[in-house]
Each structure stands twice: as C-alpha cells, then as structure tokens.
Amino acid sequence: MGISQEVSFRLERLILDGGLAPGQKIPSERQLAARLGVSRAIIREALHELQGRGVIETQHGRGSFVANLVPDTDDHHDNSPLMHLFAGHPRTLYDLLEVREQLEGQAAELAAQRATGGDRHRITKAYRALEATDPLSNAKPDHGFHQAIVEASHNPILVHLLNGLKNMMLLTVHASVANLNPRAEMRQLIMKQHKQLYQAIMAGKATTARKVAMAHVRFVQDSLRSLENQGAEVIRMPLNSGNFHENPTKRY
Amino acid sequence: MGISQEVSFRLERLILDGGLAPGQKIPSERQLAARLGVSRAIIREALHELQGRGVIETQHGRGSFVANLVPDTDDHHDNSPLMHLFAGHPRTLYDLLEVREQLEGQAAELAAQRATGGDRHRITKAYRALEATDPLSNAKPDHGFHQAIVEASHNPILVHLLNGLKNMMLLTVHASVANLNPRAEMRQLIMKQHKQLYQAIMAGKATTARKVAMAHVRFVQDSLRSLENQGAEVIRMPLNSGNFHENPTKRY
DNA sequence: AACTACCCACTGGTCAGACCAGTTTTTGGT
DNA sequence: ACCAAAAACTGGTCTGACCAGTGGGTAGTT
Known part of the structure; x- marks a missing residue:
C-alpha cells in the first residue's frame, strides 16, 4: 500500500x-x-x-x-455506487426519467391488460385518495396510485425496477420539486393526466394507457427542465459540496 | 468549485x-x-x-x-428479493424478457439518435465480430454487439439496468439456450435481425431500430417458449445449482 | 470609541519538473 | 524460436514555487 x-x-x-x-x-x-x-x-x-x-x-x-458522517452509517442504501454516479450530475436525472418513461408506459399497458378485480379495486382506491387530497398534497398519494398500477402489471421485475428508480428520484430531487404542483394550472394538468390514466386502465385500453403514462412522465420531465431553466436548484448534492455554500460550517 | x-x-x-x-x-x-x-x-x-x-x-x-460498481449493486444476487422470485418461477424469465424488450428497444432508438463516431466504430467492430463467428458461436460476440449498442445510447441508467437484467438472464437461463441457434434457419433469422438492427442504427433510423430491437427480443422470447413446449429444460433453478455464484462477475 | 480600508499571515488550489518504483513492450543476441 | 537485457511505459513521491480565497489585526478616518 x-x-x-x-x-x-x-x-x-x-x-x-x-x-x-x-x-x-x-x-x-x-x-x-x-x-x-x-x-x-x-x-x-x-x-x-x-x-x-x-x-x-x-x-x-x-x-x-x-x-457529518452519521447519515453515512445509518442508511447505507444511498451510498451505493449508483448513487454516487448520480450525485451532482443533473443530466443523469433526465436519463432516469427517460428510462422511467418507458417502464411506466409499459406498466400502464400491462396493467390495462392484466388488472384483476383486486387490482382494479386497489387502483380505484388509490385514485380516490389522489382526488381527495386538495392543495398541499404530499407525494404519498401520487406514489400510491402509481404503485398500484405498477403492481397490476403482474410483472415483478417491472415492479422492482420502477421501485428502484423511484427511490433514486426521491433521493435526488428536492422534495419541493416532487410536488411541483403549487401552481394551479400545473396541478390541474397532472390531475387530468391521472384521470386519463385511470380511465384508460379501467377501460382496458392498453395502448391509450401506455401513451398517457408516457406523456405523464414526459410532462414531469419537461416541468423539471423548465424549473431548472428558471434557476431553481433541482438536484440535491449528497454529502459534500452541496451545503457548505449556503450553510457554512459552524464555527467553534 | x-x-x-x-x-x-x-x-x-x-x-x-x-x-x-x-x-x-x-x-x-x-x-x-x-x-x-x-x-x-x-x-x-x-x-x-x-x-x-x-x-x-x-x-x-x-x-x-x-x-466493478455493478457487482456492488447487483451483488445482492444472493439475498436480493429479486432472486427469490426466480426460484422456481419460470414465468419470471418471461417477465424479464418483457421488460427487456422495452429497454432494448429504447437503447436501440437512442443509439440510432446519439451514436458518436466512436460509438459507430465500436458497434461496427462488434458487428463484424458477430458476422465472423460462424457455427458454434458462444454468446460473447452477441453480447458485445448488444453492449456496444446500449452504451451508444449514452444513458448510464439504461446501461446499468440492462446489464443487471442480462446478468439475471445468464444466471437463469441455461447456457445452451443462450446460443439456441443450432438450427440453421434460426441462426439465419437471428443474423438477419442483427443486420437489420445494425443498419437501422447506422442509418440513424431511430424508430426502425427500436422496432427491430424489440422484435429481436420478442423472437428470443418466442424461441424459448417453443423450446420449453418441446420439453427442454430452460430454467435453471439458482438455489439448487450449487456453486453458481462462485464467480458471477466477469473478468477483464 | 467606532468604523472603514488595507495589509499580511494564514488557508487551500494549481503548476512545473524531477526522480523513484513497478509493469509491459521492444529489442538483440543466442 | 527463445530468453534476457533494455527501453518505454505506468503510477508514487518530492520539491518549491506561485495563485486565490479568508481572517485577523492595525492604521487611518470619522
């Protein structure tokens, strides 16, 4: 050595x-x-x-x-190599969304084809919860809805991959961006997309479901991009460089 | 910075x-x-x-x-919940291929759009190697060809996911099936598909590339299915296959 | 006394060139 | 064709210099 x-x-x-x-x-x-x-x-x-x-x-x-190495020890799933790749490479977020667009589309398509009675019930329930949350909705209902759909695809591989991608998203994107729907128009657009997706799946319209789901992801993608162009800080840099600019280390 | x-x-x-x-x-x-x-x-x-x-x-x-950052993440192959799914569930292989169809398609599409000069060179090289191997080709050239394409997509997430899926395939499918082209007709079909894929990417025809790549995966899928119907043992059960994890990671 | 400007002694950041220590390739003699 | 020495790589370490931020202190101003 x-x-x-x-x-x-x-x-x-x-x-x-x-x-x-x-x-x-x-x-x-x-x-x-x-x-x-x-x-x-x-x-x-x-x-x-x-x-x-x-x-x-x-x-x-x-x-x-x-x-501060505490977070380093307690949740070691975010220091996985893949996470490091990610840290501070904004483009990677879009790579992620690019892939997610495909998989989310496929999940919707399969869900429309394969959803059982139980699946439909769960999806419906999640959708109602989604409708109910009015203003300052956190991301949970949204997640539940998508999760229900993915699971209805009855493809465990797909479930697993999308779950992983979602975790990466959450780790990477500022929470505030996750619910980037403070603006009414945007919220309405998203709700409309959800509705279309829900109806397509329920009607068994596989192709439509795919298209809508893909459009949804693409919409999120575009929104993030425009946010970024407005100078918003979309990417969170884990551990190093990020926080000492705005939050200098305390003196002693 | x-x-x-x-x-x-x-x-x-x-x-x-x-x-x-x-x-x-x-x-x-x-x-x-x-x-x-x-x-x-x-x-x-x-x-x-x-x-x-x-x-x-x-x-x-x-x-x-x-x-090897991949093995670190897919090093879960022992304790990963995903691997448990495999044990004794042949259908999971088809789930895998189902997802792979999408991702390969996307990779091909992106490669057609984004391949740089270097990418094209690597792809061409891999393709020539593929053409050269005549009869009892092992899976390596094939892998190299697909790998080159995926890398030309310039999407690290995609590279990572497909790599993971491929590893699972290798762990799951009998090697003999990997080169399931003993029959001349089948080999010719596969070679034709490769040719189409190669040409589409080189010509920058993104949509065509996607379609061809997806058709290719689907073809493999169908082939496996028909093999299975003929009574061949397609799935290898990881759990009782002894020492399969002694050396899953490739050397270079 | 309080405030400001400036300087200077820190800190890390970068550079250039040299030499040591392993590894691989080339070369030259058998 | 073989094998061993030599040359041409590779990374590892050192030196000394200079640039660039930071902070403390001091002199000059109010």
Missing part, C-alpha cells in the same frame, strides 16, 4: 477513533505534511480520498473539516 | 456516459493531464477522489481501472 493510502487511513482512524468531532477543523495541509513527514502533495491526495468517501469537507482558504 | 472537483466529475461522467465497462483501463495520468489541459497533480487528486468513492481502482505501474 502506498504512503498516500496509509496517510488517508491514518487520518480516518484519527477522526473516527478520537477527538475529532463532526464540523471540527483538521490541521492544515502543511502542518499535516510536516507532522507526518510526507510531502504536501501526498496529504492532498489522501484528503481527496477522504473527501470522496464523504469523511471530510474542504473549503478554500479556511481549511478541511470533519463531515 | 475547483478544477480538481470539476475534473473528477468530468471523469466520472466520462466513465458513465462512455459506458466504460468495469475493469476497463482509463487513460494514464499524463495523458489525462495533457488532454484536459491540467497538471498531473490535479489528475491525481481527482483520481483519488474517485478512488475514495470506489469508482476506480489503481495499480502501481499498470494504470487505473473502472471498478
């Missing part, structure tokens, strides 16, 4: 084992270099590695600080 | 977008530095960050390689 790795391990050990609390400042690069008897370049490489792991955060001119 | 971070993002993006396969070598530090117009130190810091995230692995004297 190279010196660089050794240093990064040593630093990590130091941080985890002992005195250094989240938010605390770690010695400057030059100090570390002198104290550990290595060049500053090595220190920088080691720090970048820790940064990649989300152990520390660095601020130009101020120093490096121990990151 | 510093140049270093920018570079690491750019590299990460390159890895995903270019669909660089796990295990694949990335350019040397000096090459990257020259090509991106930054110093080697920056490249090293960026690489260390990616290393910290587990995106790449580095070997002294040899180079840096794209880490």
Whole structure:
C-alpha cells in the first residue's frame, strides 16, 4: 500500500477513533505534511480520498473539516455506487426519467391488460385518495396510485425496477420539486393526466394507457427542465459540496 | 468549485456516459493531464477522489481501472428479493424478457439518435465480430454487439439496468439456450435481425431500430417458449445449482 | 470609541519538473 | 524460436514555487 493510502487511513482512524468531532477543523495541509513527514502533495491526495468517501469537507482558504458522517452509517442504501454516479450530475436525472418513461408506459399497458378485480379495486382506491387530497398534497398519494398500477402489471421485475428508480428520484430531487404542483394550472394538468390514466386502465385500453403514462412522465420531465431553466436548484448534492455554500460550517 | 472537483466529475461522467465497462483501463495520468489541459497533480487528486468513492481502482505501474460498481449493486444476487422470485418461477424469465424488450428497444432508438463516431466504430467492430463467428458461436460476440449498442445510447441508467437484467438472464437461463441457434434457419433469422438492427442504427433510423430491437427480443422470447413446449429444460433453478455464484462477475 | 480600508499571515488550489518504483513492450543476441 | 537485457511505459513521491480565497489585526478616518 502506498504512503498516500496509509496517510488517508491514518487520518480516518484519527477522526473516527478520537477527538475529532463532526464540523471540527483538521490541521492544515502543511502542518499535516510536516507532522507526518510526507510531502504536501501526498496529504492532498489522501484528503481527496477522504473527501470522496464523504469523511471530510474542504473549503478554500479556511481549511478541511470533519463531515457529518452519521447519515453515512445509518442508511447505507444511498451510498451505493449508483448513487454516487448520480450525485451532482443533473443530466443523469433526465436519463432516469427517460428510462422511467418507458417502464411506466409499459406498466400502464400491462396493467390495462392484466388488472384483476383486486387490482382494479386497489387502483380505484388509490385514485380516490389522489382526488381527495386538495392543495398541499404530499407525494404519498401520487406514489400510491402509481404503485398500484405498477403492481397490476403482474410483472415483478417491472415492479422492482420502477421501485428502484423511484427511490433514486426521491433521493435526488428536492422534495419541493416532487410536488411541483403549487401552481394551479400545473396541478390541474397532472390531475387530468391521472384521470386519463385511470380511465384508460379501467377501460382496458392498453395502448391509450401506455401513451398517457408516457406523456405523464414526459410532462414531469419537461416541468423539471423548465424549473431548472428558471434557476431553481433541482438536484440535491449528497454529502459534500452541496451545503457548505449556503450553510457554512459552524464555527467553534 | 475547483478544477480538481470539476475534473473528477468530468471523469466520472466520462466513465458513465462512455459506458466504460468495469475493469476497463482509463487513460494514464499524463495523458489525462495533457488532454484536459491540467497538471498531473490535479489528475491525481481527482483520481483519488474517485478512488475514495470506489469508482476506480489503481495499480502501481499498470494504470487505473473502472471498478466493478455493478457487482456492488447487483451483488445482492444472493439475498436480493429479486432472486427469490426466480426460484422456481419460470414465468419470471418471461417477465424479464418483457421488460427487456422495452429497454432494448429504447437503447436501440437512442443509439440510432446519439451514436458518436466512436460509438459507430465500436458497434461496427462488434458487428463484424458477430458476422465472423460462424457455427458454434458462444454468446460473447452477441453480447458485445448488444453492449456496444446500449452504451451508444449514452444513458448510464439504461446501461446499468440492462446489464443487471442480462446478468439475471445468464444466471437463469441455461447456457445452451443462450446460443439456441443450432438450427440453421434460426441462426439465419437471428443474423438477419442483427443486420437489420445494425443498419437501422447506422442509418440513424431511430424508430426502425427500436422496432427491430424489440422484435429481436420478442423472437428470443418466442424461441424459448417453443423450446420449453418441446420439453427442454430452460430454467435453471439458482438455489439448487450449487456453486453458481462462485464467480458471477466477469473478468477483464 | 467606532468604523472603514488595507495589509499580511494564514488557508487551500494549481503548476512545473524531477526522480523513484513497478509493469509491459521492444529489442538483440543466442 | 527463445530468453534476457533494455527501453518505454505506468503510477508514487518530492520539491518549491506561485495563485486565490479568508481572517485577523492595525492604521487611518470619522
């Protein structure tokens, strides 16, 4: 193992084992270099590695600080490699929606073809709940409705994939965007889409259901895009870079 | 954001977008530095960050390689709920193909729209290799061809999902079925489909490419079904197949 | 005394070039 | 055709310099 790795391990050990609390400042690069008897370049490489792991955060001119690594340990499903790929790559969100458009369309089509009595009942129930929630609806009813449809496709693979994609979405997109329907027009459009989807599935119109579902996803896609063009911050950057601009680390 | 971070993002993006396969070598530090117009130190810091995230692995004297991030996510093949579905449920294979039909179709469509010069070159190369293999071809060239197409879609999510599905296929379907083209007619049909797909993508005919790709998957589906009706044992039950997971990940 | 401007001593960020240490390829002699 | 030395790669480390933000302190102003 190279010196660089050794240093990064040593630093990590130091941080985890002992005195250094989240938010605390770690010695400057030059100090570390002198104290550990290595060049500053090595220190920088080691720090970048820790940064990649989300152990520390660095601020130009101020120093490096121990990151809040609590979330890192308790839900480890969002540090999956795929999530990392995602972090901070806005385009990937659209890649996601691109795929989702297909799968959601297929789910709707299959649901229209295959929904049993029980499925129809569940879908209807979810749809009514969707209609009921008026103004500041959270995303839950929406999710329930789509979930019921997907399950009615009777394709476990599809259920699984869409579930995964949805989780990624939720992790990536600001919650506020998830219910991006503060504007009345938009809410009405979405409700109309839901209604069309519901009716198509209930009528067993597979092709229509597919089209409507795909249009729905595409609509969401376009909405996000236009939001983004308006300067809204759509993507949430996990762990590093994101929050220290707007929310500088507390001083001590 | 510093140049270093920018570079690491750019590299990460390159890895995903270019669909660089796990295990694949990335350019040397000096090459990257020259090509991106930054110093080697920056490249090293960026690489260390990616290393910290587990995106790449580095070997002294040899180079840096794209880490196996897929196995990490599909490493659940033991405890994944998805795998449980498979055990003893032949129908799941068809569910799989059902979804795959969609995604392959989309991949082909996007490839036709987005393939760059490099993509076209890779696809052509894979296609020639496919043509060359005459009789008892193993599945590798076929896989290479499809893989090249999927990667040309420039949608990392799609790449990831199809990769996962393909792995499941391999785990589920008897190898003998993978090359289910002992019969000349069948082989010719498949080759014809490949040709059509290749030409459509090269010609940039997105809709045609999608249709052909979907038809191809459906053809495989039908073939498997008819094989099954002839009494062949198509499904391999993962649970009692002993050591199937000793080495599911491909080497490079 | 309070406020502002400025300077200076920090911090991290980037660069250039050199050399060491492994690996792979090329080469040259048998 | 073979095998071993040499050359041409690869990453690993060091050095010393300079740029770019940050913060504290100090001198000058009000």
